[in-house]
Amino acid sequence: MKRVAVLTSGGDSPGMNAAIRAVAHTCMFNDVECVGVMRGYEGLIEGDYKVLDRAAVGGIIHRGGTILKTARSERFTTPEGRLTALEKMKEHGIEGLVVIGGDGSFHGAKALHDLGFPVIGVPGTIDNDITGTDETIGFDTAVNTALEAIMRLRDTASSHDRLFIVEVMGRNAGFLALETAVASGAEYAVVPELPLSIGNLCKLLRESYAEHKSHTLIILAEGVMSAHEMRDKLQDTGGYDARVTVLGYIQRGGHPTSFDVVLATRMGAFATESLLIGKSGMMVGNINHKLVLSPLERAWSEQKSLSPELLSLVNKMN
Numbered sequence: 001m002k003r004v005a006v007l008t009s010g011g012d013s014p015g016m017n018a019a020i021r022a023v024a025h026t027c028m029f030n031d032v033e034c035v036g037v038m039r040g041y042e043g044l045i046e047g048d049y050k051v052l053d054r055a056a057v058g059g060i061i062h063r064g065g066t067i068l069k070t071a072r073s074e075r076f077t078t079p080e081g082r083l084t085a086l087e088k089m090k091e092h093g094i095e096g097l098v099v100i101g102g103d104g105s106f107h108g109a110k111a112l113h114d115l116g117f118p119v120i121g122v123p124g125t126i127d128n129d130i131t132g133t134d135e136t137i138g139f140d141t142a143v144n145t146a147l148e149a150i151m152r153l154r155d156t157a158s159s160h161d162r163l164f165i166v167e168v169m170g171r172n173a174g175f176l177a178l179e180t181a182v183a184s185g186a187e188y189a190v191v192p193e194l195p196l197s198i199g200n201l202c203k204l205l206r207e208s209y210a211e212h213k214s215h216t217l218i219i220l221a222e223g224v225m226s227a228h229e230m231r232d233k234l235q236d237t238g239g240y241d242a243r244v245t246v247l248g249y250i251q252r253g254g255h256p257t258s259f260d261v262v263l264a265t266r267m268g269a270f271a272t273e274s275l276l277i278g279k280s281g282m283m284v285g286n287i288n289h290k291l292v293l294s295p296l297e298r299a300w301s302e303q304k305s306l307s308p309e310l311l312s313l314v315n316k317m318n
């Protein structure tokens with residue numbers, strides 16, 4: 001291969017730029033030209049490329065977001081869109097592609113692989129909801145961003161003896177909520193993977209209030225319900241004055257943690273090297289601190305489970 005492309009797709013996540021940089025440098029190390037595709041699969045259809053030389057990827061390793069931008073592409077869900085993208089890549093001598101994104105992005109990557117085009121996926125999303133890897137790029141940073149905000153909330157909650165319901169991202173998964181709950185010492189984590197009894201939660205809150213627990217934190221995954229809905233449902237909490245905070249998109253920004261920078265660099269390099277030795281249709285995963293390849297379809301064919309240990313810890317610590 002003499003020319004490889006890289007794109008970012010789906011929700012952006014801190015560390016994507018470090019992964020882009022690693023792909024570009026690994027290409028250069030192997031005398032391969034690297035081109036970035038702007039705005040994900042939309043840019044692939046339009047042939048919107050940008051050469052990624054040392055200057056282009058200089059100074060981006062610690063920047064949040066993605067210099068290639070990202071977009072969700074309806075056109076790429078159609079056969080015509082996919083064939084147009086393939087034609088554009090072939091016109092420009094692009095022989096392989098690294099896709100950095102979530103499971104939705106990997107569907108597109110699989111489609112290109114099935115059309116005979118070499119593709120490797122790198123899991124980049126703050127949700128950490130991708131089977132085949134212990135961590136996705138951006139998850140650690142998002143947890144730390146949420147933690148920083150929640151520790152500030154704890155100050156005011158303890159000053160006013162209040163119950164705070166904090167809504168975190170995660171689309172339909174509870175990984176962000178659960179990890180953030182353990183890290184922040186929250187009393188409860190409410191996640192879509194487990195059934196929720198409002199009655200039982202109110203009973204536990206009444207008991208906490210009766211034991212003069214000055215304040216309580218509930219970390220709520222957005223996929224269960226909104227924090228405002230939960231506040232309206234938690235009527236009989238024994239006396240807590242409830243307040244709501246929705247962390248929202250701040251969890252997607254900020255400079256990546258060292259963990260995410262190192263993870264992204266490792267994954268970007270490994271994906272590129274795998275492409276260059278002829279691998280395709282696979283995603284990079286970090287399993288027990290070792291980089292491995294598994295089929296792209298694993299990202300959606302197998303449900304990734306929450307850690308039973310963390311679930312147990314939240315219950316023990318409240």
Ligand code: F6P
Nearest residue numbers: 011102125126127169170171252
């Ligand atoms: O998948 C990452 C994510 O941030 C989810 O946690 C969230 O629900 C979703 O993206 C929001 O999507 P959008 O950025 O398109 O509003």
